[in-house]
Amino acid sequence: MDTKRILIIDDEETIQTVVQFGIRMAAGWEVFTASSGFEGIQTAQTQKPDAILLDVMMPDMDGIATFKELQSHSETEQIPVILLTAKAQTAEKRQFNDLGVSGVITKPFNSLDLPEQITRILHW
Amino acid sequence: MSKNSSKQLKQSGAKKIKHQRRIHKRLIKTLFQNAHDAIALIDDRLCFVDMNTAACDLLGLPRKQLKGQAISTFITAEFARQPKSGNFPPAQSLMGELLVSSSAQIQKEVEYTLTPNVFPHCHLLQLRDISQRRESMQAELRQQKQRVELFSEVTLKIRQSLQLKEILHTTVTEVQRILKADRVLIYHVLPDGTGKTISEAVLPDYPALMDLEFPQEVFPQEYQQLYAQGRVRAIANVHDPAAGLADCLVEFVDQFQIKAKLIVPIVQNLNANSQNQLWGLLIAHQCDSVRHWVDFELELMQQLADQISIALSQAQLLERLEDVVAARTAELQEEINVRKQAEAALRESEEQLRLITNALPVLIAYVDDRQQYRFNNQAYQDWLGQSPQEIYGCHLHQVWGEDCYQRMQVHVKTALSGQAVNYENDIVLKDGSWRSVDVTYIPHLDDEKMVKGFFALSSDISDRKAIERMKDEFISIVSHELRTPLTSLHSALKILATGRLGSLSSEGQQMLGIADDSTERLVRLVNNVLDLQRIEFGKAILECQACSAANLTIQAAEAMQAMAQQQEVTLVKQPQDISVWADADYILQALTNLLSNAIKFSSPGGTVWLTVEQAPASTNLPPEVVFRVRDEGPGIPADQLERIFERFQQVDSSDSRKKGGTGLGLTICRKIIEQHNGRIWAESTPGCGSTFSFTLPTLDSANIS
Numbered sequence: 001m002d003t004k005r006i007l008i009i010d011d012e013e014t015i016q017t018v019v020q021f022g023i024r025m026a027a028g029w030e031v032f033t034a035s036s037g038f039e040g041i042q043t044a045q046t047q048k049p050d051a052i053l054l055d056v057m058m059p060d061m062d063g064i065a066t067f068k069e070l071q072s073h074s075e076t077e078q079i080p081v082i083l084l085t086a087k088a089q090t091a092e093k094r095q096f097n098d099l100g101v102s103g104v105i106t107k108p109f110n111s112l113d114l115p116e117q118i119t120r121i122l123h124w
Numbered sequence: 125m126s127k128n129s130s131k132q133l134k135q136s137g138a139k140k141i142k143h144q145r146r147i148h149k150r151l152i153k154t155l156f157q158n159a160h161d162a163i164a165l166i167d168d169r170l171c172f173v174d175m176n177t178a179a180c181d182l183l184g185l186p187r188k189q190l191k192g193q194a195i196s197t198f199i200t201a202e203f204a205r206q207p208k209s210g211n212f213p214p215a216q217s218l219m220g221e222l223l224v225s226s227s228a229q230i231q232k233e234v235e236y237t238l239t240p241n242v243f244p245h246c247h248l249l250q251l252r253d254i255s256q257r258r259e260s261m262q263a264e265l266r267q268q269k270q271r272v273e274l275f276s277e278v279t280l281k282i283r284q285s286l287q288l289k290e291i292l293h294t295t296v297t298e299v300q301r302i303l304k305a306d307r308v309l310i311y312h313v314l315p316d317g318t319g320k321t322i323s324e325a326v327l328p329d330y331p332a333l334m335d336l337e338f339p340q341e342v343f344p345q346e347y348q349q350l351y352a353q354g355r356v357r358a359i360a361n362v363h364d365p366a367a368g369l370a371d372c373l374v375e376f377v378d379q380f381q382i383k384a385k386l387i388v389p390i391v392q393n394l395n396a397n398s399q400n401q402l403w404g405l406l407i408a409h410q411c412d413s414v415r416h417w418v419d420f421e422l423e424l425m426q427q428l429a430d431q432i433s434i435a436l437s438q439a440q441l442l443e444r445l446e447d448v449v450a451a452r453t454a455e456l457q458e459e460i461n462v463r464k465q466a467e468a469a470l471r472e473s474e475e476q477l478r479l480i481t482n483a484l485p486v487l488i489a490y491v492d493d494r495q496q497y498r499f500n501n502q503a504y505q506d507w508l509g510q511s512p513q514e515i516y517g518c519h520l521h522q523v524w525g526e527d528c529y530q531r532m533q534v535h536v537k538t539a540l541s542g543q544a545v546n547y548e549n550d551i552v553l554k555d556g557s558w559r560s561v562d563v564t565y566i567p568h569l570d571d572e573k574m575v576k577g578f579f580a581l582s583s584d585i586s587d588r589k590a591i592e593r594m595k596d597e598f599i600s601i602v603s604h605e606l607r608t609p610l611t612s613l614h615s616a617l618k619i620l621a622t623g624r625l626g627s628l629s630s631e632g633q634q635m636l637g638i639a640d641d642s643t644e645r646l647v648r649l650v651n652n653v654l655d656l657q658r659i660e661f662g663k664a665i666l667e668c669q670a671c672s673a674a675n676l677t678i679q680a681a682e683a684m685q686a687m688a689q690q691q692e693v694t695l696v697k698q699p700q701d702i703s704v705w706a707d708a709d710y711i712l713q714a715l716t717n718l719l720s721n722a723i724k725f726s727s728p729g730g731t732v733w734l735t736v737e738q739a740p741a742s743t744n745l746p747p748e749v750v751f752r753v754r755d756e757g758p759g760i761p762a763d764q765l766e767r768i769f770e771r772f773q774q775v776d777s778s779d780s781r782k783k784g785g786t787g788l789g790l791t792i793c794r795k796i797i798e799q800h801n802g803r804i805w806a807e808s809t810p811g812c813g814s815t816f817s818f819t820l821p822t823l824d825s826a827n828i829s
Contacts, residue, residue: 018615025624057604058313086607107607108647111615112622 002089004029006118007047007065009040010055019053028113032099038088043067044076051118053105056096067101079080084109104112162234162251170195170204173246182234184226184250192498195249198224203238216240224251227419233258256667268420268688270589275424276303279431281683288439292323295428299408301323302423307382307409309333310390310432311343319343322404330411331380342376351389352402358386361414384415388425390432431448437739478502487561487582490568493540493575495520510556528552532563539565539578548585560589596657603654610650613642623746652788655713666799670823672737673749674699676708681734684723692728703823707801714793716789718753718816721789723755724813732756739819748802748819759810768806769794774795793818 006029008019017034023029032047033039037058037072044052052070064084068078080102096104103113103121118124156163162179172190180187196204201222217408218238225231232255239248278298281291292310307326313319317340319566324334332730359367361384362377369377370569377385386408391400408421468568479486481501490499496519499592500512510523521529531549538545545565561582568577583674617640619625621633628636681697688695704711715734722732723807732755739748760768797804807813 014612016609018612021619022615025619025622086604108611108614110618112618
């Protein structure tokens, strides 16, 4: 498994931390963090991560809006996005898939399992 | 006998003859002069020779002037114009009629007898004036004609009327007028033998007999029989013994100043087989003088009596008809009364129904099979601003408008197909605000099971909806708020458990393990609560499509393989290639739930079977597929088989914690299967394991419905 560069966009610092720890510990990948949609978009543009983990429920700019914004920029539109959501319902998952995201991982999750889940979703 | 004496005898004989001749001559002369008929002697030239006084009167000239005048001056007859009388047949009289014009130019019709040659060249002409006779005959004819006309007028009047009383009145009035009688009456014989005058026309000078009742003895039975046989009586003078009236009767009629009377019977022939019966008498009285009744008068009376008889029959028919009509009218009236009562009762019960329904804060209506309102309660007025009267007979579309009707239409069709239906709808109130309503349609079936319409009940569930929304939002927020810290907690514990951040003592490891298990349980609980809530409130919109039962079996088994291995349980699947109509994600959730339960409650080394098969065909059920999950676990007591599907129900609640269950799994399964129009149930033999089964509609049956 190559070393991947993952960006996690979530307003919750605890999530940022456990994701960062978990991914590093399980796979040794590099993890960038952003606490809002705006920050995430900027980070994505500058860092060009291999994948973005995007929280859906965020203040100001939610995950959906952030994703749309990412899709509208040529530098970021190619980056695969996986939503992290508490809205675990089948119908909602379908709705997110329809948006064009690469996948959905529902909360609560075990951050140690994330690299494996990401690998499976993105067929790495 | 002496010569003298013979001479004397001769002389006396001659004297005698002479004397006789003289007498004879005087007699003839007297007869000639005093004869009523006109007598004239005419010569061969047809000129008057002599004539009597009557002839002078007839011709209007004195004897002296007439003598020598040609008869043709006065007489129109053929023979008078003959120049000579030579054509008269010898010794044969001519008879005939001719016209005589007197000197005063007065024409008279005359009957004549011409006796030729009573003396040589002298002919006898007798003339009898018949003008008067003619006139009186014509007058008689005129009178008869007039009477016939009157008679037909009367009969017409009789026939034109169906009212007997009027007919009788017309008859007596007209007869009185035509006969110029002083009194005409109709006497009706009553069944008990008495009788009375029921119609009368009488001149004002004489007492009226109208309505006067006569006892039986006035008109005894034997008389009645005579009249019934057609007797008529024309009595010119009641006092004439020849009339044969009993003294008492004469006395009786004298009371009423009756001098002459004419009586004809009015008989009735009730039917072809019965004898004539005397109904009454038509009587004319003359009171000022005796009167000789003439045949015509008698005939007229008889004919009118016949007409009255006909009128009587008709009147009786009419009366019978009237009776029938009256009876039928009474029946109809009775029917109307019954109907009115029924209507009143109906009105009363309808009023009661209105009273009840108007008091309820829900929309209550009855809609017929043409989707037209037949009943509405007051709530329609309060909510929509349309009164029940305004709505009555209106189509649903008219009342609710296009948008709302679109949402109703499919349910209305269901109700009209005979199926009860319940759904939620949003309606606009009169003030423009929106309300959520819960609507129930119950079809109304007649005796032949035909749908006549449906009953509609709509209740306001806006408040409930608002609470639901709040709850929904609350759960959504809580779920998010819970999940985020749970994620952090869960991940942090997992990271700690790796030991890469420093090692813990064995007691520390034990505590970490407890924290980790509890966190996992909390995660499952939150997931299940959310799942249940979503499914229960219909938020989960099933996206059914054709799914392979085999694929579902394989996918579910694969998902649970890891858990089975962990529990050392053998998972046996028997996929079948059948298509079901389902939402694959939800069915997988149900299947994995059931498998997870089965694995949890199996002992190590046990087996769990997942099978699927086509349900045996049944006449009253659509084709189904049955999924079964069988285990060899401890089993479920019979009294618990139904309860385990209820919320937070487990056979042994301590199990739930031990086995890591939430108590919501089966409830969620049941909700999912029911939303698929399937059934779910459990069977168990305690000690020998349990089988959980559920059905799903096959592709075919889903398409049919």
